[in-house]
Amino acid sequence: MIFDYNVVLDSLPLYFAGVLVTLKLLLVALAFGLVLAVPLGLMRVSKQSVVNFPAWLYTYAIRGTPMLVQLYLLYYGLAQFEAVRASVLWPYLSNATFCACLAFAINTSAYSAEILAGSLKTIPPGEIEAAKAVGMSRFKLYRRILLPSALRRALPQYSNEVIMMLHTTSLASVVTLIDITGAAKTVSSQYYLPFEAYITAGLFYLGLTFILVRLFKLAERRWLAYLAPRKA
Amino acid sequence: MLNGYGATILDGVWLTLQLSLLSMVVAIALGLFGASCRLSPLKWLALLGEVYATVIRGIPDLVLILLIFYGGQDMVNRIAPLLGYEDYIDINPFVAGVGTLGFIYGAYLSETFRGAFMSIPKGQGEAGMAYGMSPLRVFWRILVPQMIRLAIPGFTNNWLVLIKASALISLVGLQDMMARAKSAGDATHEPFTYILAAAGIYLAITSVSLLVLRYLERRYSAGVKAMEI
Numbered sequence: 001m002i003f004d005y006n007v008v009l010d011s012l013p014l015y016f017a018g019v020l021v022t023l024k025l026l027l028v029a030l031a032f033g034l035v036l037a038v039p040l041g042l043m044r045v046s047k048q049s050v051v052n053f054p055a056w057l058y059t060y061a062i063r064g065t066p067m068l069v070q071l072y073l074l075y076y077g078l079a080q081f082e083a084v085r086a087s088v089l090w091p092y093l094s095n096a097t098f099c100a101c102l103a104f105a106i107n108t109s110a111y112s113a114e115i116l117a118g119s120l121k122t123i124p125p126g127e128i129e130a131a132k133a134v135g136m137s138r139f140k141l142y143r144r145i146l147l148p149s150a151l152r153r154a155l156p157q158y159s160n161e162v163i164m165m166l167h168t169t170s171l172a173s174v175v176t177l178i179d180i181t182g183a184a185k186t187v188s189s190q191y192y193l194p195f196e197a198y199i200t201a202g203l204f205y206l207g208l209t210f211i212l213v214r215l216f217k218l219a220e221r222r223w224l225a226y227l228a229p230r231k232a
Numbered sequence: 233m234l235n236g237y238g239a240t241i242l243d244g245v246w247l248t249l250q251l252s253l254l255s256m257v258v259a260i261a262l263g264l265f266g267a268s269c270r271l272s273p274l275k276w277l278a279l280l281g282e283v284y285a286t287v288i289r290g291i292p293d294l295v296l297i298l299l300i301f302y303g304g305q306d307m308v309n310r311i312a313p314l315l316g317y318e319d320y321i322d323i324n325p326f327v328a329g330v331g332t333l334g335f336i337y338g339a340y341l342s343e344t345f346r347g348a349f350m351s352i353p354k355g356q357g358e359a360g361m362a363y364g365m366s367p368l369r370v371f372w373r374i375l376v377p378q379m380i381r382l383a384i385p386g387f388t389n390n391w392l393v394l395i396k397a398s399a400l401i402s403l404v405g406l407q408d409m410m411a412r413a414k415s416a417g418d419a420t421h422e423p424f425t426y427i428l429a430a431a432g433i434y435l436a437i438t439s440v441s442l443l444v445l446r447y448l449e450r451r452y453s454a455g456v457k458a459m460e461i
Contacts, residue, residue, distance in 0.1 A: 064392075064438040065431045066399035068410060073431065076417065077424035167292035174294075174403065181295055188302065195303035202291040202299060209290040 004193055008200050011187045015204055018183035022208070025169045025179060028101045030162060033108035038147070040109060041116030055113065062110035067168050070107060075099040075175050100172040108165050115161060119154035120146060152223045159216035163209055170205070180204050237416035237426065244409035245433055251329050251408060252398045256391060258334025263341025268371070270346050281342060288339035293397045300332045301325070301404040329401035337394045344386035348379040381452040388445040392438050399434070409433060 043055035062070070078084045078093055092098045123146060131145045173182035184201035188194040221228070269281030288296065305323045312321055352375060360370035402411035413430035417423030 061431075061435060064435040066396035066410070066434055068399045068402075069427060069431045069434060072414060072427045073424065076414075077427045080422050080424040167294075170292035170294045181292070181298070184295070184298070188298075193306070194298070195306045198295055198299035198303050201295050205292055205295060206287065206290040 004191075004196050007187065007191050007193055008196050011183070011190075011197075011200075014178075014183045014186060015180060015200060018178055018180040018201075019204060019208070021172070021177060021182070022166070022169050022179040025097075025100060025104060025172055025177075026162075026166055029104035029108055029165060029169070032101070032105035033112055033165075036105065036109035037112035037116055040113035041120060041150075042142070044113055044117035045120045059110040059114050062107060063114070067103070067107055067171055068174070071100065071103045071171055071175060074103045096172075096175045096177055100169075100175055100177060104165065104168060104172075107168065108161065111161050111164070112158065115154050115157045116150060119150040119157070122153070123149055153227070155216065155220055155224055159213070159219075162216070163212055166208060166212060167205065235416075235420055237412075237420070241409060241412050241416065241426070241429065241433075244407060244412035245437075247326075247407065248395075248398055248409045249437070251326065251333070251401060251406070252391075252395045254330045255333035255337065255398070256394060258330060259337035259341050259390075259394070262334060262338025263345050264376075266338055266342025267345035267349055270342060271349055285339045285342050288336055289343070293336055294400050294403070296336055297329075297332050297400055297404060300335070301328045304328070325401065325404055325406040328404070329398070329406050333394060333398060333401070336397070337390055340390050340393070341387070344383050344390055345379060347386065348382035349375060351382050352378050381449075381456070384445060384449040384452060388442065388449075391441060391445070395437055395441065396434065 040055045040058065043051050044059065046052045074093070075096065084090060084093060127145055127149055128141065131141045136144065169179060170181040172179045173185055176182075178186065180201050184197040187200075188197035191197075266281045266284055269277045270285065272278050272281070301323070305321070305328075308321050308323070312318075356374055356378065357370050360374040361367075365373065398408065399410040402408050402414070405411075409430055413426040414423070417426035420426070
């Protein structure tokens with residue numbers, strides 16, 4: 001038998017449970033990552049080096065090291081310190097789901113912050129001038145003009161980051177979580193059919209990727225309609 | 233250094249570098265091939281390139297690595313007996329790693345190269361044809377040298393992602409820097425120290441890569457006027 005369909009069909013429930021875990025990890029990581037990314041992005045466009053430098057160092061270090069290293073540091077590394085093991089946070093930090101979410105959130109926050117900073121830098125000067133002309137304060141300028149405009153224009157690049165993040169969540173299987181990749185590992189070792197197991201996982205990820213691409217197309221049509229080329 | 237584990241980790245660094253560089257060579261070859269397929273006037277060839285780029289970029293690296301390493305080995309051993317080969321075939325993790333990373337990043341590079349080829353003015357290729365060059369010669373003499381300059385920014389990105397993805401090969405048993413740092417950490421009960429050291433080395437490699445590629449970008453742009461807006 002070259003391709004065993006029955007094993008794949010029998011383990012579909014396991015894969016669908018994995019899809020839920022993957023989506024949960026993705027959503028939690030993206031939500032916390034975005035919350036962290038907004039202040040970091042604003043710091044990255046500051047002209048004061050005291051403000052800019054820490055954010056630069058953070059994004060540089062995160063973007064310059066593999067996700068696997070970051071995950072290992074949090075999940076295996078922190079246990080080295082007696083103070084961490086004695087702290088109130090230990091029940092969380094010894095939990096694989098928590099560590100994976102935290103590592104993914106930190107990772108995506110660095111990439112998203114750079115995307116946001118790039119988007120903030122390319123804001124049309126007229127938008128700022130208009131805001132100043134109507135007498136907006138600095139805070140109001142950021143809240144009402146700069147951030148909404150920058151977040152919208154960051155959408156196409158952010159969609160790439162979200163898809164990268166979906167792929168990154170597959171690393172959760174390394175720290176024992178049963179996401180889509182974890183389900184494939186289970187099936188692979190249960191039936192000793194690695195080819196069938198991983199090809200199915202790949203198809204699931206491919207499907208999720210296409211759905212995300214579609215959703216972002218719709219989001220762009222909603223929020224970036226004013227930048228779309230005029231239809232004849 | 234590092235309780236005597238320094239030397240073995242440095243050996244791992246060398247393996248990581250070999251793995252990344254060789255994978256990149258494979259990826260460049262596949263990327264050029266993929267990009268030429270996608271720009272080809274032949275419909276089925278363009279479709280083939282498109283499918284390669286879309287499918288590979290839609291699946292996580294880790295899944296592809298596990299699929300090609302474990303699934304590929306399984307497939308080879310299922311097909312080999314049909315061809316009359318009886319022994320169990322064991323694939324070396326280094327060779328499999330180079331092949332896998334090259335195959336994955338070939339898809340990403342085909343996208344980078346395609347964009348760069350499309351940015352070259354049409355007249356360049358036409359002028360080459362007018363001189364009586366064969367299409368292959370136009371490709372290598374006219375298009376590729378100009379494409380390099382345009383592809384460097386995208387290439388830089390792909391290279392950095394590839395180095396970072398090379399850490400995943402440690403998960404299928406290659407004793408690269410990541411695997412060695414992890415086992416040194418486990419052996420000494422000081423995982424944080426060793427994994428942090430590995431992180432520092434990855435950061436150093438990516439930093440040096442950035443500097444070198446920025447220098448190359450400046451060199452390849454020597455003949456191009458920079459416009460300040």
